[in-house]
Each structure stands twice: as structure tokens, then as C-alpha cells.
């Protein structure tokens with residue numbers, strides 16, 4: 001579904017991502033793990049069209065999206081939940097979710113939008129309860145749920161998540177990962193970036209280890225979780 | 238000790254005429270204030286989407302007045318077509334301003350963009366001077382100039398048009414920004430531009446739209462005020478200062494604040510000039526503005542978090 005070949009991205013003279021190739025097959029959970037500053041977020045930003053790539057090719061559903069603007073890429077069904085709970089903090093929870101449907105919002109699609117919103121509220125009942133509240137007043141975990149819920153409104157075929165567990169309490173992290181696993185069971189293809197390698201490898205089918213902008217290691221998640229190098233560097237020995 | 242009857246009568250008459258005078262100042266003050274409020278609303282629309290203070294906002298008002306004079310008086314279009322085509326043309330100026338003056342800047346920071354708006358305002362003013370010269374122009378009032386007498390207070394019908402348009406603009410924008418998906422998308426750009434991109438909002442299109450919308454509202458202010466105050470090429474800067482003062486006074490970014498701020502500045506100016514020294518008309522509002530900001534830096538209805546210049 002997503003096929004990246006020799007992608008390089010940089011900020012000025014700094015090369016943040018160097019010739020990375022990776023694949024996300026339909027229906028799978030693929031994870032990218034790596035230390036802080038390894039280039040994970042930069043890679044995802046390039047995929048979503050938020051930063052320009054230097055070279056390489058990104059195919060989504062067989063289509064070259066390398067030079068498309070961000071809004072077109074969302075329209076094709078590639079939705080990203082960005083790092084650090086990027087919500088519209090001054091707007092209501094309901095408005096945040098509704099804006100997920102921005103690209104196909106119309107009277108004709110009202111039924112579908114209603115259904116998708118109800119689905120998100122069923123998945124995260126706390127959001128339904130707080131629908132009228134200003135999104136900035138939610139707790140960290142609730143904001144992450146809101147960001148995921150909003151992304152689900154964009155009609156995604158591939159859901160890209162950038163460190164959804166960052167800065168959350170362990171119990172909340174557990175909930176979020178549970179949600180991701182359930183989304184996958186319902187058929188969603190997922191690309192998951194994490195520093196929390198243990199949790200990510202547990203739900204992933206396949207994983208890549210990114211080190212200073214390059215793929216250092218790749219393989220089935222079940223294999224990586226027992227790899228001595230991965231254990232030493234990312235799983236606390 | 239009782240005064241003779243004629244002194245008491247004179248005193249009574251004086252006090253009545255003083256009260257009507259004050260009422261008269263209030264009526265004119267509210268009208269002028271409604272204009273300032275519309276300019277302030279224009280500031281807020283662009284600020285809310287981009288955090289830019291568009292210092293060419295006053296030029297939109299000036300253009301609104303002069304283009305309307307051209308359409309209605311020179312070309313001879315009837316009121317409504319002239320009104321609509323003026324809005325359209327001034328909107329076009331706003332769009333061109335965004336495309337050529339704002340979008341083309343290479344490494345935009347809020348500060349450089351604000352300076353760009355100053356440059357644009359100088360260009361607009363220069364072109365207006367070339368097209369219309371330096372003399373002021375009059376415009377027929379929308380529904381005549383027969384004053385309405387309200388217990389001694391004179392209300393020009395055009396005053397009601399000004400205030401009426403402020404209400405229409407305020408209600409229309411409140412609906413637009415709170416109820417329509419496009420309005421919410423514009424707010425989302427201000428709130429979190431990269432998150433807006435990730436739900437598929439074309440942020441540059443929203444910025445363009447904010448300039449077009451501000452220009453349109455500026456045009457409405459200019460068209461409605463010209464029959465009362467005339468219009469010439471040089472009026473933009475002062476209108477921008479007053480409108481900006483109103484926006485700051487009410488709380489930058491807040492629409493109710495813009496209306497409150499605009500009406501307050503109009504009232505202070507009118508009462509100050511009428512009851513105190515008229516020569517300091519422009520100073521009163523600024524003194525009050527400074528005093529309010531000293532007590533409440535975020536303005537009357539603003540909240541500091543929003544008002545903070547995040548990207549300076």
C-alpha cells in the first residue's frame with residue numbers, strides 16, 4: 001500500500017533521512033522504532049507532504065505522491081496523526097472531529113459523516129461526553145484520542161501514527177495501543193512510529209529500526225523483539 | 238433663594254439642550270464607532286488566520302469609498318449593482334495583495350509580513366492618488382439626507398445604514414466562523430496550521446480567503462461612511478490606526494471585542510471633541526486605549542494566551 005524507495009530528506013545542509021526504503025503492505029501494522037532524533041518524524045512529514053524530499057520515490061496505492069501537496073495526500077486516504085497531539089486547541093471537541101471530514105463535507109455526505117462520527121464516539125465514549133468542551137482543556141490521553149478520531153474522519157486507507165504514546169501515563173498508553181490493534185483488526189493498515197519499542201513491536205507485524213536517518217535493521221516484529229542488538233539498544237537490555 | 242421665572246426657564250432650557258447635545262454626540266459617536274468596528278473586524282479576520290496585522294486594512298476602506306463613487310456617480314450604476322461591484326473589485330485588490338505582496342515573500346516571519354502590508358498600503362494609496370487626485374469625493378446617501386428628528390436629536394438616515402451594516406457583518410461572520418465548515422477551517426489554520434494541512438485544508442487558500450473577506454468588509458465600511466464623511470486617497474492610515482486601536486482595545490482576535498472597542502473609541506472621540514477640546518479628538522481614544530491596556534494588556538474581551546504574538 002505504501003512503498004518508499006531511497007527516500008532522502010534534509011533541513012538545509014542537515015540530512016535527517018538518508019536513502020530509506022520501506023514497505024507497508026495492506027492490512028498490516030508496520031512499525032518504525034528509533035531513538036530521539038533518528039529522523040522518524042521527518043520521514044513521516046515527507047510522506048504526508050509537510051516537508052519536501054530531496055530525492056527518492058513514495059508510492060501510495062501504486063500512485064506517486066512524492067510531489068503532491070499535503071491536502072491532496074490526505075484526500076487519497078493517507079492520514080497522519082502527528083507527533084505531540086496536534087489538535088485544534090481553541091476549538092470544541094466536536095468541531096475538531098468534524099474538520100476531519102473537511103475534504104468531503106457536503107449535504108450529500110451528511111449520513112456518512114454522521115456514521116463515522118458516531119463510530120468515533122463509540123470507540124472513545126469520553127469524547128462524546130466532552131463534545132462541547134474546548135479541545136485544549138482535555139487531558140493528554142483524551143487529546144490523543146481526539147487526534148486519532150479526527151484522523152479516522154478523513155476516510156483513511158492508511159493511518160500513520162507518530163509516537164502516539166509520547167508523554168502519556170502507562171495505563172493510557174495501554175488503551176491507545178489497544179485501540180490501534182483493534183483498528184487493525186477491523187482492516188485498517190497502520191504505520192506506527194514509536195520510541196516505546198516494546199509496545200510497538202508487540203502489535204506490529206513488521207518493523208524497521210532507524211538510526212541517524214538510515215535503516216539499521218528490519219524484520220518481522222516477532223524476530224526483532226528477540227534480537228540481542230534491539231534488546232540492548234531499545235528494550236532496556 | 239428662588240430665581241425669577243425667566244432664569245429658571247432658561248436654566249431648564251439649557252439643561253434640556255445640554256442633554257440633547259450629549260445624546261447627539263452619542264449618536265454620532267456610535268456611527269463613527271461602527272465604522273471603526275468594521276475596520277477592527279477586518280484586522281481580526283486576517284489576524285485570526287495568519288497572525289498578521291494587515292496595516293493596509295484602512296486602504297480597503299478608502300478604496301471602498303472611492304470605487305463606489307466611481308461606480309455610482311461616475312459610471313452611474315444604480316446603488317445595488319454599484320455596491321456589489323465595488324465589493325467585488327476591492328476583494329480583488331485583497332486577493333492580488335495576498336498573491337503578490339504576501340505569498341511571494343521568501344522567508345516569511347510575522348514581522349516581515351506586517352512590514353509587507355505597510356508597503357502594500359503605500360502602493361494602494363499612491364495608485365489611488367493617481368486615479369482620483371487629492372480632493373475629497375461625496376457620495377449620495379443611500380436613502381436621502383432628510384434627517385430623522387428624535388426628540389431634538391438629529392439622526393441622518395445614513396447613520397442607520399452604517400449601524401445596520403455593522404450588525405449584518407457581525408451576525409454574518411459569527412454564523413460563518415461558528416457554523417460553516419469553511420469558517421471552521423479558517424479558524425483551524427490559525428489554531429494549528431500543520432494539523433490543518435493534515436486534515437486536508439489548503440492553508441494558503443484560507444489565507445487568501447481571509448484577505449478577500451477583510452477587503453470586502455473594509456469596502457462596506459468605506460461605502461457606508463462616504464456619504465457622511467466624504468472620502469479621499471489619504472484617509473486609510475488614520476482609519477487603520479483607529480480600527481487597530483479598536484481591535485486592541487476589545488482584545489485582538491475577538492469579534493465582540495472589535496465591536497465593543499470600535500463603538501467605545503467612536504463614543505470617546507465624539508464626546509471628547511464635543512464636550513472638551515475638539516482639537517484633541519484623535520488623542521482621547523488613544524489615551525483611553527493606553528489606560529485600558531495598562532490595566533488589561535489583552536484588551537477588554539481578549540485572552541492573553543491568544544493575544545500573545547506566538548511567532549515573533
Ligand SMILES: Nc1ncnc2c1ncn2[C@@H]1O[C@H](COP(=O)(O)OP(=O)(O)O)[C@@H](O)[C@H]1O
Pocket residue numbers: 011014016034035036037038039040041042043
Ligand atoms: N525543522 C527542523 N529544522 C532543522 N532540523 C530539524 C528540524 N526538525 C528536525 N530536525 C533535525 O532532524 C533530525 C531528525 O529529527 P526528527 O525527524 O524529529 O527525529 P525523531 O522524530 O526520530 O525524533 C534531528 O537531528 C533534528 O534535530
Ligand SMILES: [Mg+2]
Pocket residue numbers: 040041042083163
Ligand atoms: Mg519524532
